[in-house]
Amino acid sequence: MDRYVIDADGNLLPGDVDRLRRLLKSNAPEPILREHAVNHAGFVLIDHDGDRANIFMQVDDDSRPLTRVELFAWLNRSSAKSVIVYDNGHTPILQSRAKVIERLQMLPPFCRVRRNRFRSRPIDAERSLLAPLVRAFLDVVAGFRSVHDVETICNQMFQGRYTISRLAGDGSTLVIQSLGHGYWSFDPIWTSMARGCRPQDGPDYHYGLWVADTHGRALRINRLLFDDVDAVIGRPRLPAMRVTYTRCVVPFRLRRGPCYVLSASAARDDIDLLS
Numbered sequence: 001m002d003r004y005v006i007d008a009d010g011n012l013l014p015g016d017v018d019r020l021r022r023l024l025k026s027n028a029p030e031p032i033l034r035e036h037a038v039n040h041a042g043f044v045l046i047d048h049d050g051d052r053a054n055i056f057m058q059v060d061d062d063s064r065p066l067t068r069v070e071l072f073a074w075l076n077r078s079s080a081k082s083v084i085v086y087d088n089g090h091t092p093i094l095q096s097r098a099k100v101i102e103r104l105q106m107l108p109p110f111c112r113v114r115r116n117r118f119r120s121r122p123i124d125a126e127r128s129l130l131a132p133l134v135r136a137f138l139d140v141v142a143g144f145r146s147v148h149d150v151e152t153i154c155n156q157m158f159q160g161r162y163t164i165s166r167l168a169g170d171g172s173t174l175v176i177q178s179l180g181h182g183y184w185s186f187d188p189i190w191t192s193m194a195r196g197c198r199p200q201d202g203p204d205y206h207y208g209l210w211v212a213d214t215h216g217r218a219l220r221i222n223r224l225l226f227d228d229v230d231a232v233i234g235r236p237r238l239p240a241m242r243v244t245y246t247r248c249v250v251p252f253r254l255r256r257g258p259c260y261v262l263s264a265s266a267a268r269d270d271i272d273l274l275s
Contacts, residue, residue: 004074005037006044010066012074015045038089044071045089053080056089059103072104073236076203077189098201105205118210118231119273123246128226130248130266133157137262141252147177147260154180158264161245165199165215166260174198174212174219177260185233185243204234215261218249222259225249229265230273244271 003015005023013019020033024041037043038056042064045056055071075083075097085094085103094100125131137157144150147164154162160182168175179186179194190202199215200208210231218225225248232242245265253259 001047001049004046004048006046006067006070006074008042008064008067010070012070015047035089042067046071046074048078048080051079051081053078053083055083055085055100057085057087059085059087059093059107062107068104068107069236072101075101075104076187076236079193098198101201102205105200117274118207118229120214120227120229120247121273122225122227125224125226128246128248130158130246130264131226133264134224134248134250137250138252142255144254145256146254150254150260150262151178151180154178154262154264155182158182158266161266162262162264163199163211163215164260164262165212166258167216167219172216174216174261185235185241187235203236207231207233211263214249215263219251219259219261222251224251228268228271228273230271232274242274244268244273246271 005013005015005019007013007023017030017033020037021027024033024036026033026036028036034045034056038045038058042058042061044067047054057067057071081097083097083100084092085100087093094103137153140153141150150164154164158180160180162180163176164178165174165176167173176194176197176199179191181188181191183191187203194202198208199212202208214225228246230244232240234240245267247263247265250262250264251259252262
């Protein structure tokens with residue numbers, strides 16, 4: 001098992017007992033050190049074992065936002081699928097990776113979201129440079145048997161700038177089935193681990209929710225949507241990035257199985273909806 005500590009300045013460090021003694025300037029037994037680290041020093045402790053991680057922190061302590069920024073960054077590059085957060089080092093309150101990320105994004109500094117960070121403008125299909133590609137996509141996709149087959153053609157048609165999603169069993173939660181590697185605004189780690197996650201589990205929770213709303217609407221009305229997008233995307237430990245692109249959102253079915261939704265885009269530098 002690997003142990004880490006995130007100190008009050010947001011530094012991720014090895015979390016062995018000797019490190020804790022140096023950080024806390026104490027020779028107390030390990031249980032007391034860990035208690036003091038979480039409840040008095042405001043540190044975050046992480047016990048990571050393969051695909052499992054136990055996190056010990058003061059969840060509602062707003063005085064050390066840098067610890068949350070680094071924890072969010074660690075979660076986005078970690079292999080941990082099963083994540084449990086223990087509030088004040090004792091009480092398990094969050095018991096899934098998705099819930100942990102969602103809770104972090106609702107707390108400072110992530111919750112300080114500027115209004116109107118994401119805007120879109122509907123356009124007619126005839127004005128979209130993606131329309132011919134979408135028609136070619138729909139001509140062939142109904143004959144495919146798997147999402148893997150769709151990935152191949154999307155990489156060719158859209159240069160890897162695509163997301164394929166479907167609704168989960170509850171009929172309302174959108175789940176990513178494939179995320180292309182052509183999005184330069186996304187960390188490659190998120191791209192590689194996005195399958196099976198919700199859009200809001202990504203680097204910017206609020207942007208993910210906004211995107212999921214559009215994808216879900218296209219599925220509900222079963223209609224192609226074309227628009228231009230201007231958005232400022234938050235990124236852990238990195239400056240926010242403004243992205244402008246033209247997009248198509250396309251419900252489709254394979255030869256068998258449920259309905260999916262494709263979102264494909266092309267970067268544009270002549271779109272300005274935020275000024």
